[in-house]
Amino acid sequence: MNAEGQQKSSLAQRALAAHGAIALLASALLYIIALSGTLVVVAPQLQRWEQPAAPEQRAISPAAVQSAIAAALARDAGKSPSTFLYVRLPDEDLPRTTVTTDHASWYVDGAGQPIAPEANAWTEFLLALHINLTLPVTWGMLVVGGIGVALAAITLTGVLALPKIIRDAFRLRARHDPWIARADWHNRLGTWTLPFALTIALTGAVIGLGSASVALLARSDAGGNLLAIYGLIFGEEPREDPVPAPLANTARALAILTARIPNVRPTFVIIDHPGTRGQGIQILAEHPRRLIYGESYRFNAAGDYLGKVGLSDGEVGRQALASIYRLHFGTFAGLPVALAYVAMGLALCAITATGTTLWLRKRERAGYSVTRLAAGWKTVVWGTPLVLVFALWARWLVGPDVPLAMLFWLTLAAMIGGMIAWPRVACDHALRIALATALGCTGAAHLVVSGLGPSPLLIVNLALLMTATVVAASAKRGVGQTEPQSCDPTD
Structure with missing residues (x-):
């Protein structure tokens, strides 16, 4: 081969390597989004588990909410005025009341007195990892929305590429060659979770691309004012007037809402520019047996009812947009649906993992070298949850101010880079054992520190111990199927 031919061949090889690396990166991001999204479904339970000593109450009176708001603003005395003040009211999933200003967030007791700072970092x-990959919000949501579109396309093309996939939905050759079994698991899980995958992909794409589009539209047509764009859908904010004024009468607004519309459950109280003449009150209330995340009821500073936005009975498009969030995160029918979302989310992780592994195997059989890519991919699959556990330990040992996003990405990148550089070390058996050990130690340590505690805490700890057992068992099975001495990353 002459020099020109060798140069073209080298260029083609580099292009193929880049092609494979880009495909692997897209799969890695999809896997990270799917894994973090599975955990986010039970975020309220994880928040209780992360900070188990915070005060809890099943309900809080309007007078106590008023006291909590006043106490939070008193703690901010001498600081710059808050633009917004939020009160999260207790519910069944998270029986805690939280007051958040521009400067701090506090858990309060049943009387509305601040007890402990919120520290569920x-x-x-x-x-943040699921919604925008911890990137700047606009660009991160654009990336996540694009991955949602890609997931929808992959799901549909996968069905079209395998016309017998529905007919063979319950045909599983688990006892055949490991690669045939893996392909069958990939196809069967893809079939069983098809409606879920499409729902998650499309709603995620709408949320991500829609939010990014709003941000870009605000920059071009509203001088960067996001609220002006969102106000067209979710209601306009009160006109700002910074002149000091008595604190808005939230207690009266809550009492009027309860008397006027008794069949709704208030979930959030939002005060715009608290303590000024421009302040206004919004109460977000959940409607039973509705998919919308809630209706926004508006009150003036005196607590007089002004009306609602129309998320519950307004234009169809507005109601649809208000329904996307609960449909995407599985928060519309209690714990059974949440657990179903967790199961299907784990299935989506498995589909992503096996799909990419099968793709790498196919490239290897076609004569391409995939050793380094395979090593990197195995590190993504087993290293991502391992680094998430390490991040949790860092938060507990160092404190809630530790930069978790930086810690996560740097640690994961270092692990992947190291395994790609020295692929023969990339034995997924060792990664599984490390993950099983980390999960088991985390659940056991939490049980020792918090005891049995409320049932959600016990459930999370038991889930960690059970997951550790399953991962350890999978590592043991893997030893019997591969050559442990070589730790071949393409097995």
Whole structure:
């Protein structure tokens, strides 16, 4: 081969390598979004588990909410005025009342007195990882929305590419060759979770791309004012007037809402520019047997009812947008639906993992070298949950202010880079054992510190111990199917 031919061949090889690396990166991001999304479904339970000593109450009176707001603003005395003040009211999933200003967030007791600062940094990190990959919000949601579109396309093309997939929905050749069994698991899980995958992909795409589009529209047509764009759908904010004024009468607004519309359950209280003449009150209330995340009821500073936005009975498009969030996160029918979302989310993780593994195997059989890519992919699959556990330990040992996003990405990148550089070390058996050990130690340590505690805490700890057992068992099975001495990353 002449020099020109060798140069073209080298260029083609580099292009193929880049093609494979980009495909692997897209799969890795999809896997991370799917895994974090599975955990986010039970975010309220994880928040209680992360900070088990916070005060809890099943309900809180309007007078106590008023006291909590006043106490929170008193703690902010001497600081810049808050733009918004939020009160999260207790519910069955998270029986805690939280008051949040621009400067701090506090758990309060039944009388409305601040007891402990909110310190659920790890749970918030999971939310950010799923919603925007911890990137700047606009660009992160654009990326996540694009991955949602890709997931929908992959799901549909997978069905079209395998016309017998529905007919063979319950045909599983688990006792055949491991690669045939893996392909069958991939196809069967894809079939069983098809409606779920499409729902999650499409709603995620709408949320991600829609939010990014609103941000870009605000920059071009509203001078960067996001509220002006969102106001067209979710209601306009009160006109700002910074002149000091008595605190808005939230207790009266809550009492009027309960008397006027007794069949709704208030979930959030939002005060715009609290303590000024421009302040207004919004109460978000959940409607039973409705998919919308809630209706927003508006009150003036005196607590007089002004009307509602129309998320519950307004234009069809507005109601549809208000329904997407609960449909995507599985928060519309209690714990049974949440557990079903967790199961299907884990299935989506397995589909992503096996699909990429099968793709790499196919490339290897076609004569391409995939050793490094396979090593990197195995590290993504087993290293991502391992790093999430390490991040949790860092939050507990260092405190809630530890930069979890930076810690997560740097640690995961270092692990993947190391395994790609030295692929023969990338034995997924060792990664599984490390993950099983980390999960087991986390559940056991939490049980020792918190005891049996409320049932959600016990359930999370038992789930960790059971998952550790399953992962350890899978590692043991893997030893019998591969050559442990070589730890071949393409097995």
